[in-house]
Amino acid sequence: xxxxxxxxxCGRDDGLDKQAGIVIEVAVVLFGIxxxxxxxxxxxxxxxxxxxxxxEKLKYTFLELEDVNNKMPTKVHYLNVRLHS
Numbered sequence: 397x398x399x400x401x402x403x404x405x406c407g408r409d410d411g412l413d414k415q416a417g418i419v420i421e422v423a424v425v426l427f428g429i430x431x432x433x434x435x436x437x438x439x440x441x442x443x444x445x446x447x448x449x450x451x452e453k454l455k456y457t458f459l460e461l462e463d464v465n466n467k468m469p470t471k472v473h474y475l476n477v478r479l480h481s
Contacts, residue, residue: 415427415428415429415430416429416430416431416432416434416435417429417435418435418438418439418442420442420448425442426438426442436461440458440461440462443458
């Protein structure tokens with residue numbers, strides 16, 4: 397299974413070519429994500445919700461991101477959630 401974030405350029409001048417998207421296998425699952433940081437967060441959420449495994453080449457990267465998130469102090473986590481909602 398191949399999971400990746402990608403940028404899609406349709407040759408249009410409507411600003412969509414600067415937005416990130418998520419492709420799982422050959423299907424575009426999400427598109428129109430404003431940046432790669434949000435795409436990474438959405439990808440982690442999709443992997444968790446769909447009970448998928450991490451991509452083999454990025455397994456340790458995702459495990460480290462997960463570990464950093466779990467070690468975040470409660471106040472910082474609360475502020476982070478408030479900022480992104």
